[in-house]
Each structure stands twice: as structure tokens, then as C-alpha cells.
Amino acid sequence: MAHLALGPARLNMPPALLWALGWLLAGLGAGAMAWHRRLQAARRARLVRMRPQTPAPPAALHPVRWDDGFAWLGHRLSSPKTRERWRARLEAAQLPWSPEAAIGMWVVAIVAATLGLEALAVFARLPAVDRLLFPAVGGGVAYLFGPAHLRTLADRRRQEFAEAFPDVLDLLAVSLAAGLTWEAALGYLIPELEGTVRHVLDLLWQDLKLGLSRREALERLARRTGLEAVERVATLVIQAEQLGSSLYEALTREAEGLRAARLSQARERATRLPVQMTIPIVFFLLPALYVVLLGPAALNVLKTLAGGG
Numbered sequence: 001m002a003h004l005a006l007g008p009a010r011l012n013m014p015p016a017l018l019w020a021l022g023w024l025l026a027g028l029g030a031g032a033m034a035w036h037r038r039l040q041a042a043r044r045a046r047l048v049r050m051r052p053q054t055p056a057p058p059a060a061l062h063p064v065r066w067d068d069g070f071a072w073l074g075h076r077l078s079s080p081k082t083r084e085r086w087r088a089r090l091e092a093a094q095l096p097w098s099p100e101a102a103i104g105m106w107v108v109a110i111v112a113a114t115l116g117l118e119a120l121a122v123f124a125r126l127p128a129v130d131r132l133l134f135p136a137v138g139g140g141v142a143y144l145f146g147p148a149h150l151r152t153l154a155d156r157r158r159q160e161f162a163e164a165f166p167d168v169l170d171l172l173a174v175s176l177a178a179g180l181t182w183e184a185a186l187g188y189l190i191p192e193l194e195g196t197v198r199h200v201l202d203l204l205w206q207d208l209k210l211g212l213s214r215r216e217a218l219e220r221l222a223r224r225t226g227l228e229a230v231e232r233v234a235t236l237v238i239q240a241e242q243l244g245s246s247l248y249e250a251l252t253r254e255a256e257g258l259r260a261a262r263l264s265q266a267r268e269r270a271t272r273l274p275v276q277m278t279i280p281i282v283f284f285l286l287p288a289l290y291v292v293l294l295g296p297a298a299l300n301v302l303k304t305l306a307g308g309g
Helices: 001-009 015-050 070-078 080-093 097-121 128-177 181-191 195-209 212-226 228-243 247-276 277-307
Strands: none
Touching: 015 181, 070 097, 070 212, 080 097, 080 128, 080 212, 097 128, 128 228, 128 247, 181 195, 195 212, 212 228, 228 247, 247 277
């Protein structure tokens, strides 16, 4: 009878207590399993430390990077001429990407924009003409955005370098006057610079360290920047090297000429400014001014006419 009395008591336990016991048992089991895995991991670590060190894998077995897929796609979808053109664009924009990876990302962006706008048009239940127009516009914008963005970055870098180039020439001239060679002057000057100027001159310094002649390194610098001033300086340095003339005076005169040209360009832009401001003033400022000045008078005239009528 005692056993029969205990049976219903066990069956009539509250559900909350049963849930608590179940969760407690599950937690104890999970903790025991975690502790067992931790002991196994510690044992494996001790065994690994006891083993002799194996040589590192060769460099060819490098892990796959995020841009490898884009590079593979760009290599398959582009010609050598196209990759060379994109390499020039990336060098001008100072982006550390390979042309294959850039082309692959560009193609993926075009496809993503086309399919995304097509899905949006289908989801919005647009007419059939709009379903064809939306993806075409999206793909066209993505197609034009890539090269246009690179040109914008290249123009910005080129402008930054052109603004700082006269100061760089002065510093080089002072270093040469102090008795340093051209390579030593560059090596002393580059750590003191920053931004675009440092990046461009660092590429020049790397070309010189790789064994290129001064003429070849300067010609590559002129092609990389696309500035006439850099081409003139390269010609001056090459002529001074061939004729044995003073490079200090040539660099100083070139820096003064660049500053004078920049000042004349600033004055020319200042003289064109009133003409350029005419259109915004006529179309944007004058209508608002007429509304502010003549608006109350016009309202009073309308009220007077309405009251008189």
C-alpha cells in the first residue's frame, strides 16, 4: 500500500518542477560534455607541442583571398589590352588592386544592378516596358560608374600632386645643394611627406631600387602622373645628367615657374567667376528675391481687387 501511495504522488508532481529538473539534467549533461571536449583539446595540444616542428607549407599553398574570385572572373572576361588599360587607370587612381580583380568587381556590379532593378520592377508590378527599362538603366549606370569613378579619383590625386609638386622641387633642390645625390635626396625626403605625394615618390624610389635607370624611372613617373610639369622635370634631370649642368638651378627655376603658372590660373579663374555666377543668380536667386519683395504687394493688390469687386 505504501508503494501505491507513492506512485500517484510522483505522477502528480507540478509541471514547473518537472521542467526545472529536465533543464538541470540537460545543463549538467552539456557541462560534462564541454568539460570532456576541453580535456581532449588540452591533451591534443600537449601532443602537438611534443611533436617535432614541421616545415612551413610552400608559398604556393596560400589561402584563398576575397578578390581571387573576382580576379578569375576578370581574367576570363577581358583581353590583355583591356587589362592594360585598367592597370593604367588603377595606377593613376592609386588603388592597390589588380586589373583582373577590378574588372571582375565591375562585371559583378553591373550584373547585380541589372538583376536587382529587374527584381524591384517585378515586385512593384510595373508595366512590361518599365521592366525592360529599369534593368537597362541600372546596368548602364553601373557600366559607366566604374571608369568614371576611377577617372575622378585619378583627377583628384593628380590635382593633389600638382599642388604639392613645387614644394617638392624646392626640397629636392635644397637637398642637392647640401651635397646629397638624387637618390639620397629622395630617400631623405620621402619619409617627411604624406598623402599622394609620398605615394607617388615612393613608387619612383622603388623603381630606382629595382635597378631601373634614372631616365626610365622618371619616364614612368611622368606616365603615372600624366602632368606636363613632371615631364619637364624629367627632361631637366636627364639633360643635367648628360651635360653635367647644375640641377639645383634648374629645379629652382622650374618650381618658380610652376608657382607663377598656378597664380596665373587662379587669377584667370577669378576673372571667370562673375560670368559663371550669372546663371545661378538669374535662375535661382532673383526669382526668390522677387517673391520676397513683390509677394506682399501682390497679395494686397489681390485683396483690394477682391474687396472692390
